[in-house]
Each structure stands twice: as structure tokens, then as C-alpha cells.
């Protein structure tokens with residue numbers, strides 16, 4: 002009954018331990034969900050390997066066929082016309098958030114990237130490609146199934162061209178600036194689309210000397226540079242720094258400097274040197290990939306935020322993030338409050354934000370709310 006209760010509570014996953022009988026389902030099959038008394042509860046994607054044995058597709062009895070799939074993709078994309086209007090790049094289909102569990106489709110200009118992250122979605126890949134061609138007439142569809150989670154499904158990591166041109170680099174606009182994305186080799190599917198709205202929001206506060214830690218291809222640095230005297234962008238990846246340089250050039254900006262370094266080391270040394278900034282962005286990778294890492298993750302967030310708060314001039318802003326689902330907003334607020342006390346700074350919470358709206362948060366699915374953003378002002 003636990004599996005059914007979960008579905009009734011609005012969560013789309015059933016764990017293997019709650020499965021009574023798989024009915025001989027093939028890996029990745031679309032199956033009918035029934036309880037012990039054979040009452041129908043919906044249709045789901047079955048995985049023979051993952052702890053998440055079933056991912057709910059629909060509570061309806063209507064067959065989940067190609068037309069149904071096409072309708073869901075169309076609905077997801079149509080909503081982007083409302084909430085991501087004019088964005089050069091955005092997430093068209095965001096997995097559970099668009100009722101298409103484990104399917105991710107991102108649009109970069111006239112190119113699409115696709116991730117099918119479960120056995121079931123992977124089996125639907127040929128249909129998905131055809132539907133994307135019909136609905137969007139893209140120049141190219143690139144597979145970015147080089148995601149580690151595929152291993153949990155017994156699926157191999159693979160990338161390649163599913164349709165059209167072998168596009169690697171593409172330049173598109175975001176928040177009125179140009180950005181290049183490496184669709185074949187960049188992190189995630191090319192970029193961190195979930196930060197688009199936060200970059201626009203952060204720009205309102207940008208001024209003076211800015212520091213962008215974990216800058217990747219320089220998206221925050223480039224977006225905010227027009228409002229700042231000087232910007233320093235830091236990342237440990239040499240490839241990222243090369244892309245950041247390219248993004249700076251694409252926008253004819255001359256006030257940004259890039260440095261390949263470990264941000265923890267840099268922040269410690271800069272703090273000890275007594276450096277000062279007016280705007281600091283901290284956008285680290287997920288520190289708590291598992292719940293068991295929560296405590297050490299919070300120590301990491303505290304350390305970063307402590308250094309940053311110490312280095313901010315009065316009136317300066319810290320834009321700080323956690324993209325770990327296991328770190329709640331309350332956890333992050335607590336870590337930052339503790340950092341502020343240690344740094345002897347009085348801090349105003351100016352904005353509390355989350356991921357861009359093209360990465361929808363489902364009310365009854367906490368896992369879909371992963372990104373936390375605090376915009377803070379130091380008095």
C-alpha cells in the first residue's frame with residue numbers, strides 16, 4: 002500500500018521495495034499500476050534496475066502512446082512561450098516538472114539537446130526525436146546522455162547527433178547578452194539554464210568591484226559586468242575559463258579578468274590579503290549529493306559565505322546559491338546566518354529565489370525544488 006499511498010500523495014515515484022509484483026514487465030516498459038485488488042492507479046515507466054522502480058506517467062487510463070507523448074511535449078514547450086519568452090536558451094521539457102519523468106530537452110537557439118535518463122524514456126527516444134523534429138524543426142538534435150545517473154538504470158553514457166547538423170558551438174542571447182555554448186562537451190547540456198532569471202535579478206544589485214566564484218563560462222560575470230567597475234571570475238576548470246574569455250569577447254567587455262583557481266583557496270588567500278569587493282556571487286556545485294553529506298556540505302557553504310561576507314564593503318551584495326536538493330532554504334539561511342555572526346556583519350535578506358521557471362517546482366514533489374538563492378546586503 003505504501004506505493005499507492007505515495008502516488009495518492011502526489012509523488013510520482015514508487016520504490017522497488019514497495020513493488021509487490023512486476024508482472025513480468027520488460028525493462029523500460031510502460032506498465033499499468035494496480036494495487037493488490039487490481040484497482041487501477043495509472044500508467045508508469047518501469048525500470049528493472051533503479052531503486053525507483055516506477056515513474057508515474059499518468060493517472061488516466063488513456064493509452065500513453067506517441068500522441069500522448071507529443072501532447073505533453075507540446076504543452077511543456079507552449080508554457081515556455083509564457084515564462085521564458087524571448088530567452089535564447091531554455092529548458093523545454095523538465096522531467097517530472099512537465100509530467101515527463103526523466104526526459105530533459107533544452108533549446109539553444111535552433112538546436113535541441115536531449116537526455117533520456119531512465120530505461121523507459123530511453124526506449125521512447127526514437128519517438129521523442131521524431132516529435133521534436135515535427136514540433137520544432139530544429140537545425141540539430143544532440144544527445145547528451147553522458148549523465149552519471151544513467152548508470153543506476155544500467156544504461157551506458159552516450160552522446161552524439163540524433164538529427165541534423167553536428168553543431169558543437171552555438172551562440173545565443175540571454176538577458177540581452179551573447180553567450181556561446183558547447184552542446185557536445187559543455188557541462189550539463191551546455192550551460193546552467195536554471196540560473197537565467199537569477200542572473201537578471203542579480204544584475205539589479207551589481208556595482209563596484211565584483212567577484213564571481215564558480216563562474217563556469219562566466220555567465221554571472223558577463224551579465225553583471227556592465228554595471229561594475231571591474232569583475233574577477235574564478236573557476237577550477239581550464240575549459241570553462243576559455244569559454245568565459247570567449248563570452249567576454251562576444252560582448253566586447255574589457256573589465257573582466259578570469260582566473261583558473263580553486264575558489265576555497267582563492268577566497269581564503271584574498272580574505273587574508275584584506276581584499277574588498279562590492280558584489281560577490283557564490284554558485285558552487287552541489288556539495289550534498291546525498292543526504293549523508295549534509296553536514297559537511299553545510300560546513301562548506303558556511304566557509305564560502307563567511308569569507309565572502311568578510312570581504313564585502315558596507316552596502317555590498319552577496320548573491321549566494323545552493324543547488325543541492327538536500328540543503329533546504331532553511332539550512333542555507335542558517336549556514337549563512339552563522340557565517341554572518343562569525344564575520345561580525347549585519348545582513349539583510351533582500352531576496353529569496355529559486356531556479357528559473359522553466360525548471361518547474363511541483364508542489365507535492367520536493368525533489369523538484371533544488372536551487373536556493375539568497376540575495377543579501379551587508380550593512
Ligand code: SAH
Pocket residue numbers: 188192193196214215216217218219220221235236237238241262263264265284285286
Ligand atoms: N555560475 C555558473 C555555474 C557554476 S557551476 C553559471 O551561472 O553558469 C559550478 C562550477 O564550479 C563549475 O564550472 C566547476 O568547474 C566549478 N568548480 C567546482 N569546484 C570548484 C572549486 N573548488 N573551485 C573553483 N571552481 C570549482
